[in-house]
Amino acid sequence: MSKSRKLILASGSPRRLELLGQVGIEPDRLMPMDLDETPAKAEHPRALAKRLSVAKATAARKALKGDPVWDRQLVLAADTVVAVGRRILRKPEHLDDASDALHLLSGRNHRVFTGLTLVTPSGGQRLRMVETRVRFKRLARADIENYVASGEWRGKAGGYAIQGLAGGFVARLVGSYSNVVGLPLYETIALLNGEGYDVHRSWHAEAG
Ligand SMILES: Cc1cn([C@H]2C[C@H](O)[C@@H](COP(=O)(O)OP(=O)(O)OP(=O)(O)O)O2)c(=O)[nH]c1=O
Numbered sequence: 001m002s003k004s005r006k007l008i009l010a011s012g013s014p015r016r017l018e019l020l021g022q023v024g025i026e027p028d029r030l031m032p033m034d035l036d037e038t039p040a041k042a043e044h045p046r047a048l049a050k051r052l053s054v055a056k057a058t059a060a061r062k063a064l065k066g067d068p069v070w071d072r073q074l075v076l077a078a079d080t081v082v083a084v085g086r087r088i089l090r091k092p093e094h095l096d097d098a099s100d101a102l103h104l105l106s107g108r109n110h111r112v113f114t115g116l117t118l119v120t121p122s123g124g125q126r127l128r129m130v131e132t133r134v135r136f137k138r139l140a141r142a143d144i145e146n147y148v149a150s151g152e153w154r155g156k157a158g159g160y161a162i163q164g165l166a167g168g169f170v171a172r173l174v175g176s177y178s179n180v181v182g183l184p185l186y187e188t189i190a191l192l193n194g195e196g197y198d199v200h201r202s203w204h205a206e207a208g
Contacts, residue, residue, distance in 0.1 A: 082158025
């Protein structure tokens with residue numbers, strides 16, 4: 001029965017929760033999974049996004065074992081990786097890292113990969129990989145200095161947030177916008193629909 005499906009979002013990212021809310025999806029539970037996100041040696045950015053999304057979803061599923069509604073739970077997780085060629089741009093830790101990332105992105109194309117994993121109630125894994133190409137304008141020194149001072153880069157893959165001030169740096173974008181923010185909505189809905197989750201449930205005022 002589609003109505004009985006419970007959605008667990010294995011994420012602590014406010015962006016992912018907001019994006020789901022934008023399309024009327026409210027997870028029944030949030031389970032942030034704090035994993036080591038260090039890339040393996042020579043790991044391709046796409047492979048990293050896939051591996052980490054699977055790791056987050058399966059870790060959450062494991063932690064839920066024994067839950068009374070275990071057999072009704074869908075566990076969703078995502079991981080977003082920004083890359084210039086094969087080079088992965090981690091989440092900057094310091095001002096200098098953020099500044100280096102922006103210098104690298106300036107006037108160039110880069111790719112944003114999100115791995116999406118849905119673990120089904122029977123323990124099956126459904127996976128989607130989504131890629132968006134983004135081109136930044138050539139950034140002036142003042143763009144970089146002021147952006148770094150804004151602090152918006154904190155906790156963001158690649159050191160920027162397209163949904164904020166850095167939206168003004170984007171000269172071109174090919175693919176899913178929501179993918180860059182952290183959760184590709186079209187693909188997420190397709191995955192959920194495929195597993196019997198009623199995504200339209202909350203679209204009507206009378207819905208409970
Ligand atoms: C490129 C980009 C990333 N981001 C954010 C989304 C993600 O929160 C983060 C990518 O890091 P992730 O490791 O994918 O996610 P997270 O650690 O923040 O959250 P969790 O693992 O608990 O789900 O970067 C933006 O908000 N805007 C952007 O434009």
